[in-house]
Amino acid sequence: MRSTTLSGWGRTNASVVTLRTPRNEADVLSEFATGEQLIARGLGRSYGDAAQLSGGVVLDNRALGGISAISDDGVVTLGAGVSIDELLAVSMPEGWFIPVTPGTRQVTLGGALAADVHGKNHHVDGSLANHVLSMRLVTPVGPFTLSPTEDPELFWATMGAMGLTGVVTSVTIQMLAIETNQMLVDTTRHGDLESVMSAMATGDAEYRYSVAWVDCMTRGAHMGRAILTRGDHATTEDVKRVALKGPRKPKVTIPFEAPRGLLNRWSVRAFNEAWFRSAPRSELDEAQSLSSFFYPLDGVANWNLLYGKRGFVQYQFCVPDAMGDTVVDVIKRLSESRVTSFLAVLKRFGPGNPSPLSFPLSGWTLALDLPVGADALPGVLDDLDSLVVAATGRVYFAKDARLRADQVRVMYPRLEEFRAVKSRVDPKNQLTSDLARRLDLVGK
């Protein structure tokens, strides 16, 4: 037990907490028995304040380890503290890949379920929760084995609920068979937003994975110019010469936080320009390593330090298909404001799952990295919230550090339903977090 200062990956609003390290289910149960308020934490990759609790207890779940043998049909059971990185190091040499992965391998399975992470294949495969066969959840009223058929209400309420229903200790998932560690990728460059959105709306169905990187700082005719990369796992047929091996370790480390102002409007604009020019106008069937396709930023350890002492916020929203114009409006609002934004990520979502708090809903999603510091930024993001709410969309909790509680109730209309399930297993609201307090997710 020790006092420590924690913040999310964006390095904003830090809190001092008591950190404890449970090693098994019994340890977690005895934590609940103390009656103290607590929240679980994995590798701290949520951008905001989801995995911290000022003045309370944070359970560092990294010690909940263990990876079972992978069955012949690709079923594996993992401790909730196992990271995707650790899983892939074991599973890829045997020909198995995680069915849904976020843009970093440095997340635990417990954290991935808490955020119900999605990947570049959401339009085809849904989010990670859709591939969970069963899991153990320890709550203040005891442990549960949950699956889509065993207590489905609590199973789905836990997905995307940012750890507020209990502590996941282990999870069983169905892996995806792969033949190589290479991807077969098609890249196309688009001079404006309309062109890339129509390419995605009409063509994404033909690819398992699809993502567009959008420039949100260019104004005028080239507003929203983008690079679209789409692909699928390469088969042995595709790339006979490639051997199966685990992902590479990070090669570059950011040794210290950058001086204020390194990432400013001009340097980011120059970066966006260089990056756009460096992509091929169109290239089909390029073999890319799985790491560089899924985890380009994992090659730079601690890249969050590039944003300096003030840190950064990420803004990710989704809107239904019929409201695609909102994506255009948001990028217009950003490019016209004096706010710096790094390359944004645009994706299509397939249908959401039954979870009341899971983020994805069928339509479009856009994610933005924004350095804290511009005077206009808080107001611009509040404006974006209003655009998203008007389009019946929502903002992603795992990225958030600044939403308004009243907007959250509109974005997540099933919040009351979630609270009812939570109160069944956590009647005294022992599970809470800085995020939950700030957004009034669980009551006081």
Add this chain to the structure above:
Amino acid sequence: MENAFGQPQNVVIFGGSSDIARAITKKLCAARAHTVILAGRNQELLNAAALEAQEYGATKTDTVLFDANDPSNAERTVAEAFDKAADQIDLVIIAVGQLGVQVPDQESAARSAEMITVNVTWPVAALAEIRRRLVAQGSGRILVMSSAAAIRVRESTYLYSGAKAGLDRICTGLAQSLEGTGVKLQLLRPAVVRTKMTVGADEPPFTTGANEVAENVMRGLASNDDVIWSPPLLRYVFFVLRHLPAPLWRKVTNR
């Protein structure tokens, strides 16, 4: 909880009916503040400030009456304000202060003592209790109204600027003592602000309105700077002024 931009939800303000405090309160409420507890010495003014906070978006307001000339009530006053908020406090503002009238004050033992009590002793006593409560929370922020005048004492306002200097230096140490606690103390050092305290006085350079101070406070909460200057240019002006030889300093300040 405060958000990534240092915008608080639950706020307690001592000296909450002053013009500067009211300007800051309005901006806080327009951002994220929903619970605002205002403490001061005049119930009518506090009620007006509370009403104003509601107009700008606060959903819960309350007031606490206290007399800053009696430091023995400081601990009790802080406790009452925190209890009325009945939640974690994200931001505590100390805007307690008294400008006084230098010439008569400097010849009155009682008035001279009062200047130190109101400007230093009461705030420092209250800060001890605020510090204790916020450190137990593991998070929170304290904003203390100092003054640009605190940087170098002027003969024409030596009681006020000297008292603010005392508060300012004590808070510098207090801020350092908070490292690693999750609590942050920031000093606000404004130039002369046009308020009901300054009506009729000459306007020296860098005089601003209360609204401009509030804007700089919002910016300072986001930036986490240890000292919030208003206007921000003062940071550089005082870098020069604090090192002027004494005769030159007197010449510059006694226009």
